[in-house]
Amino acid sequence: MAACAHWLKAEMDLLTPQLVIPVGKLAIAQFIAYQSLEAHIGHGVRCRYAGHEFDLIPLPHPSGASPWPRQEPGKSLLRKALQLIAAHPSMMALATLPEVQDHL
Numbered sequence: 001m002a003a004c005a006h007w008l009k010a011e012m013d014l015l016t017p018q019l020v021i022p023v024g025k026l027a028i029a030q031f032i033a034y035q036s037l038e039a040h041i042g043h044g045v046r047c048r049y050a051g052h053e054f055d056l057i058p059l060p061h062p063s064g065a066s067p068w069p070r071q072e073p074g075k076s077l078l079r080k081a082l083q084l085i086a087a088h089p090s091m092m093a094l095a096t097l098p099e100v101q102d103h104l
Contacts, residue, residue: 030049
């Protein structure tokens with residue numbers, strides 16, 4: 001991960017995101033001290049990375065190797081995380097773009 005850190009910083013500098021959605025334990029751990037999926041999925045947190053402040057809403061890895069997202073509490077926490085993402089101002093702003101509206 002250390003070998004790719006400069007690319008992540010460069011992306012943050014270029015995009016200055018208001019919302020970051022890390023997918024999986026390794027991605028989550030790049031932004032916050034990882035505890036467990038139950039501690040992070042379904043919860044948003046304000047974060048600072050590479051001089052940028054943003055909202056972080058983690059998701060579990062979709063590999064299918066883990067049954068966690070298909071069993072409780074993972075199923076409910078994943079649903080909650082997706083609702084947080086959908087309600088985030090950044091996502092709401094995307095819905096107003098003409099190129100997005102053409103696909104709704």
